[in-house]
Amino acid sequence: MIFLSKSKSRTVHHYHDESGDDGEASTSLTVWTKSLVYSCSGFTVIGSDGGLAYRVDNYTGRPDQTILMDGSGNPIFTICRRKKPMFCVRKNNMRLRQTKVDDVVAYVYCGILENRCMYVVEGSFTHRSCKILDESRRVVAEIKKKEAMPKGASFGLEVFHLIIKPGFHCKFAMAIVLLLDQMYSY
Template sequence: MQKLGVVDSWVVYEGEVMKGKHGTRKNPICCVRKHTNMLKLLGNPNPNVKAYVYNGGSDKRYAYAIEGSYAQRMCKVLDETRRVVAEIKRKEALREHVSFGIEIFHLVVHPGFDPAFAMALVLLLDQM
């Protein structure tokens, strides 16, 4: 992962290929841009968006939107058709008076979505 500039934007790479003295990066897997409050002021149609995920290095059309509150461990990753592909949920106790705290949560990955990619998004959300 690499954070870019003053804008809350990260580029995710699969890894690095070592060629020569300084190494060469592979093409990016995705770019993640944090939603800013300024968009809300400009009439953003969905103020619940935490971040947008773009395929590769492109920023023309997002592939996924992350909605909800990562701080509360309640958010969803939605594809461009608004289908939920992954979710972060707080772990709830089956018995009364048991608290797991905010750091214990479930990452639910729906069929067809890459679990490693879902975990990479969790790591990015933790940095936001």
């Protein structure tokens, strides 16, 4: 079980480029599972305008907490295995028992004591092909492989798209990506 706590946040940049079904623009971010800081693991998230949207720099390998920052380095969310969370994410352990539960990868709950599931992640994070659905089963965000240009270099699993539908917060979607990475990359 991994928790998500709110950090003292300042400005968060949102990048829009795709049209949604209701005419509003979806947000498309390119996520790179590398830090821009030398000899450091983390994430670099680029908006459609080419600007740095979010970043995570991890100097210790597997820390007790991970901090999602905006492009300027201001903290937005702290991801940890501690108490008093805003949200709690649980891995679907039923997959380990060979029981199919609608391809559910993880469940997102509000707080630690509340049993109401707010979001469900379905698909395969390890293959960078999954969707985040709300309580009404509406897709609020998607993780997709970034396709290379014809005869271009392959991006592999290190670079992928995070597409956020109108009405869902970009920073929260990115925090869920970090949680999924912690659950499925170790």
